[in-house]
Amino acid sequence: MKKIDITMCLKFGLMAGLVLYSVAKTGTPSNLLALIEILAVYVLGQILPQKIKILSYIISSVLYFLILMNMMVFTFSNSFTTLLMFDNIENVSALSTSLPLYISGIVLIAILALLPTRYGSIKTGYxxxxxxxxxxxxxxxxTLITRQTPLMAGVNLVENIRLKNQQMAKFRLSPAEKKKIYQKFEKTSFSDDYPETQKQPNVIVIFTEGLSAKVLDVNNNKDYNLTPxxxxLASESIDFTNYFNHTAATYRGIRGQLYxxxxxxxxxxxxxxxxSKITDTKLQSLPMILGDNGYTSRFINAEPYQAVFSKYLSTLGFDKVISNKKKLVSSTHYLPDKDNYNLVFKTAKQLSKSSKPFFIxxxxxxxxxxxxxxxxxxDGSNEYLNKFHNMDASFGEFYKKFKNSDLAKNTILVFTTDHATYPDPEYVKLFDDPRDVFISxxxxxxxxxxxxxxxxDMKGRNSLDLAPTVLDMVGINSGKNYFLGTTLFGExxxxxxxxTYIAGVxxxxxxxxxxxxxxxxxxxxxxxEYSKISFNN
Known part of the structure; x- marks a missing residue:
C-alpha cells in the first residue's frame, strides 16, 4: 500500500507540475482549471464501483492522458488542439527537429497517465x-468562465470533426448544381489599373513559410536588426501595409493565392x-493564365520527398516543378533557404536566355x-530569431545578385508568405502580436x-488579391477566371x-x-458556396 501511495504522490505531483509549467509559460491563468479537472477525473475513479476498478483505471488513464496532451499542445501552440492541427497530422514530419521533443513529451504523458492509483474508495451514497x-x-x-478545459476542448474537437464531415457530405454536388456555382463566380476579365511600362516582364513570387509582417524590423519597434x-527591399518596393492572409495553412495558402x-x-x-483528382476543377491559376499568354513557368519545391506536397504542387499549373536534391538537409530532406534562393536565381538566369517571359x-x-x-x-540561443535571421540572410544574398544582374531590368520581384506566423507563445512574446487566431x-x-x-495602406484587404495584382502589373486584363479578389491598385x-476563411471559419x-x-x-x-467548386469533391 505504501508503494501505491508513493506512486500516487509522484503521479499527481508531476501532473500538477506540468500544468503549472504550461500556465507559467503561456501566461494563461484560466488553464489552472486543468488542475481541478484532474481532481474531477480522480473523483470519478473513486465513485465508480470497486468491482470495475480495471475499467475505472482504463477510463481514468485515458482522461488523464487527454488532459495532459491538450496541456502540452497549449504549451507549444497557445491553444488546445484545433481542427486545423488535427487535419495537419498528415504533415507531422514538418515539425522536423522539434519532433523528438514532442514524441518525448507524449511518452512522458502516457507514462504518467498509466501510473496506478486507488479506485472505488468512495462507497457511501452521501x-x-x-x-x-x-x-x-x-x-x-x-463553461461560464472560459468554455474551455482540456477535456472540453477535446469534446469540441470531436464535434468540429463531426461537423466538418457533415459539411463535406454536402459538397458532393450534381454536375448541374456545380454548373450554377461556376456560372455565379465566372469572370472574363481582370482589372487594368497599374500603369505598367514593361511589356510582359518576368515574374518571381516568393512564398515564405509562416511570416507575419511584424517580424520585419520595418514593422516593429524591437531594434532586433533581424531583417536588414x-x-x-521594402524601401525599394511597393510595400502593401495592413494586408492580411486570407486563409491558412500552407496548402490552402499557396493554392489560395495562386487561384x-x-x-x-x-x-x-x-x-x-x-x-490531382480533387484539384481537377475549372478554376484557373496564375501560372495557367500566364502560360496562356506566352509565359514559361517553374516552381521550386523545398520538399521534393514530401510525396503529398510534391503532387499538390504539380497540380497548380506550372510547366515544371523542380528542386535540388543534392542540397537537401540529410536528416529531414528539405531544401535550405539559401540553396532554394540559389536555385531561383540560377533558374531565372537560364530562362532569361529565352525570348519567352518567365514566371518562377x-x-x-x-x-x-x-x-x-x-x-x-x-548567441544563437533563440530558435525563432535564428530562423528569421537566416531567412533574411538567405534572401539578402539572392537580392544582391538579383539587383546586380540584368534580371532587375525586366523582372517583377514579389516577396510574401503562404500565411501569417502561427501565434505560439514564443512568437507572441518576441513580436508583441497577441492573438488566438491564425490571422495577421x-x-x-x-x-x-x-x-x-x-x-x-490596404485597410485590411487580403491575399485573395495577389494573383489579380500580378496580372495587372504584367498587363494581362482579359481571360476566363474564377478569382475572388481584384488588383490592389484598383478602387x-x-x-x-x-x-479570412480557414477550415470553414x-x-x-x-x-x-x-x-x-x-x-x-x-x-x-x-x-x-465557393468551396464547393474549389475542389472536385
Whole structure:
C-alpha cells in the first residue's frame, strides 16, 4: 500500500507540475482549471464501483492522458488542439527537429497517465452524491468562465470533426448544381489599373513559410536588426501595409493565392491518395493564365520527398516543378533557404536566355515552426530569431545578385508568405502580436523595375488579391477566371477581400480589425458556396 501511495504522490505531483509549467509559460491563468479537472477525473475513479476498478483505471488513464496532451499542445501552440492541427497530422514530419521533443513529451504523458492509483474508495451514497455534485458544478462553472478545459476542448474537437464531415457530405454536388456555382463566380476579365511600362516582364513570387509582417524590423519597434535585407527591399518596393492572409495553412495558402480562391480543406485530409483528382476543377491559376499568354513557368519545391506536397504542387499549373536534391538537409530532406534562393536565381538566369517571359515561384521552408538553423542570431540561443535571421540572410544574398544582374531590368520581384506566423507563445512574446487566431498582417513587397519605393495602406484587404495584382502589373486584363479578389491598385473591391476563411471559419479584417463573424453570415455562406467548386469533391 505504501508503494501505491508513493506512486500516487509522484503521479499527481508531476501532473500538477506540468500544468503549472504550461500556465507559467503561456501566461494563461484560466488553464489552472486543468488542475481541478484532474481532481474531477480522480473523483470519478473513486465513485465508480470497486468491482470495475480495471475499467475505472482504463477510463481514468485515458482522461488523464487527454488532459495532459491538450496541456502540452497549449504549451507549444497557445491553444488546445484545433481542427486545423488535427487535419495537419498528415504533415507531422514538418515539425522536423522539434519532433523528438514532442514524441518525448507524449511518452512522458502516457507514462504518467498509466501510473496506478486507488479506485472505488468512495462507497457511501452521501459521499457519491457530493462527488457527483462537485463534478457537475465544476463543469458548469468552467463553461461560464472560459468554455474551455482540456477535456472540453477535446469534446469540441470531436464535434468540429463531426461537423466538418457533415459539411463535406454536402459538397458532393450534381454536375448541374456545380454548373450554377461556376456560372455565379465566372469572370472574363481582370482589372487594368497599374500603369505598367514593361511589356510582359518576368515574374518571381516568393512564398515564405509562416511570416507575419511584424517580424520585419520595418514593422516593429524591437531594434532586433533581424531583417536588414528585407527592410532594404521594402524601401525599394511597393510595400502593401495592413494586408492580411486570407486563409491558412500552407496548402490552402499557396493554392489560395495562386487561384485567388478559398478551399474548405487543405486537400490531403481523409487519406486522399491522389490529390490531382480533387484539384481537377475549372478554376484557373496564375501560372495557367500566364502560360496562356506566352509565359514559361517553374516552381521550386523545398520538399521534393514530401510525396503529398510534391503532387499538390504539380497540380497548380506550372510547366515544371523542380528542386535540388543534392542540397537537401540529410536528416529531414528539405531544401535550405539559401540553396532554394540559389536555385531561383540560377533558374531565372537560364530562362532569361529565352525570348519567352518567365514566371518562377517558390516556397521557402526554414521559417517553419519547430525548426532551428545553422545561421545564428546573436548567441544563437533563440530558435525563432535564428530562423528569421537566416531567412533574411538567405534572401539578402539572392537580392544582391538579383539587383546586380540584368534580371532587375525586366523582372517583377514579389516577396510574401503562404500565411501569417502561427501565434505560439514564443512568437507572441518576441513580436508583441497577441492573438488566438491564425490571422495577421503579412508582408507583400513588390519590386517593379525602375519604380520608386512607396507604402500603400490596404485597410485590411487580403491575399485573395495577389494573383489579380500580378496580372495587372504584367498587363494581362482579359481571360476566363474564377478569382475572388481584384488588383490592389484598383478602387473597386470584391466583397470578400476582407474575409479570412480557414477550415470553414470566417473572420473579417476591415480596416485592420480582426473580427469573427457567424458561419451562416452572408460572407460566410458565399465563401462556403465557393468551396464547393474549389475542389472536385
Amino acid at each position: 459521499s457519491r452524491a457530493i462527488s457527483v455534485t462537485f463534478i457537475v458544478l465544476f463543469y458548469a462553472a468552467a 535585407n528585407l527592410d532594404e 485567388s480562391a478559398y478551399q474548405y480543406q487543405e486537400g490531403y485530409e481523409d487519406g486522399i491518395s491522389d490529390i 515561384s517558390t516556397y521557402t521552408y526554414e521559417t517553419h515552426v519547430g525548426l532551428n538553423t545553422k545561421v545564428k542570431y546573436g 498582417q503579412i508582408p507583400l513587397l513588390i519590386k517593379y523595375p525602375n519604380a520608386p519605393g512607396q507604402r500603400l 473597386q473591391k470584391s466583397n470578400l477581400e476582407n474575409l 470566417p473572420s473579417t479584417t476591415d480596416d485592420g480589425d480582426v473580427k469573427a463573424i457567424p458561419v451562416n453570415s452572408t460572407l460566410g455562406k458565399e465563401a462556403l
